[in-house]
Amino acid sequence: MRKSTLICTVTALIAGSAVAQTPPPPDPAKAQASRDGRHDFDWEFGTWTTRLRLLRNPLSGAAPDWADYQGTSVVRPILDGRFNLVELSVSGTAGRIEGAALRLYDPRSRQWSLNYANARSGTLTTPVYGGFGDHGRGLFYAHDTLDGRAILVRFVITATAKEARFEQAYSADNGRSWETNWIAVDTRQ
Numbered sequence: 163m164r165k166s167t168l169i170c171t172v173t174a175l176i177a178g179s180a181v182a183q184t185p186p187p188p189d190p191a192k193a194q195a196s197r198d199g200r201h202d203f204d205w206e207f208g209t210w211t212t213r214l215r216l217l218r219n220p221l222s223g224a225a226p227d228w229a230d231y232q233g234t235s236v237v238r239p240i241l242d243g244r245f246n247l248v249e250l251s252v253s254g255t256a257g258r259i260e261g262a263a264l265r266l267y268d269p270r271s272r273q274w275s276l277n278y279a280n281a282r283s284g285t286l287t288t289p290v291y292g293g294f295g296d297h298g299r300g301l302f303y304a305h306d307t308l309d310g311r312a313i314l315v316r317f318v319i320t321a322t323a324k325e326a327r328f329e330q331a332y333s334a335d336n337g338r339s340w341e342t343n344w345i346a347v348d349t350r351q
Contacts, residue, residue: 200244200267202274202294203237205321207246210235210348214252214259217343221308221334229256235348244269276302276317290317308332316340325349 214231233252240246248263260281267274275289292302300319307313314333319326330344 197272197296198269199272199274199293200269202267202300203246203265204239204243206237206248206326207239207243208237209351210237210326211351212250212252213347213349214254215345216256216259217341218256220332220343221313221341230254231256231259234351235346274300274302288315290315292317294319308334 212231212233212235214233216229216231218227218229231252231254233250235251236249238247238249244267246265248265250259250261250263252259261279262281263276263278264286265274265276273291273293275291277289278287279285280287288304288306290302290304292300294300298321300317302317302319304315305312306315311334314337316331316333316337318329318331321327326348328344328346328348329342331340331342333340
């Protein structure tokens with residue numbers, strides 16, 4: 163009995179020391195707070211060919227109804243790149259989408275706010291807030307409503323040398339599950 167207790171104790175101590183020696187994963191909030199991201203979007207300035215997929219019935223429980231569009235996105239710096247403006251113009255069999263995204267950098271919080279307005283309604287959506295991590299992946303979140311119910315919004319930006327991907331998803335269960343509803347892939351012209 164004592165021998166097995168000793169073995170369990172030694173095993174627990176070894177396992178505990180291995181865990182203690184493994185550094186914890188970086189805290190994204192601390193990483194974001196420590197870096198100056200005011201030029202995070204500089205890579206995007208210019209004209210892009212945009213392919214867009216839009217889920218027309220998000221969080222409905224019905225079979226997905228996707229619409230496909232193609233057109234252009236033009237990204238311009240404002241105030242030396244601390245702000246920028248994205249003009250989106252795409253069309254497809256479901257019609258046309260024209261809009262603009264105003265991205266604003268707050269040097270105090272070191273976060274971006276992404277603010278979108280569809281030309282049809284002329285109003286801004288609830289902004290998503292966040293920034294880019296050390297590996298160039300942008301994560302942005304917001305609380306919003308959809309058809310009168312509270313949801314979370316997640317917007318993810320990933321880019322390579324040749325293309326950029328923008329993906330938006332909604333969650334009706336406080337982030338336990340996400341339903342993607344907007345996928346845009348931009349290729350530089």
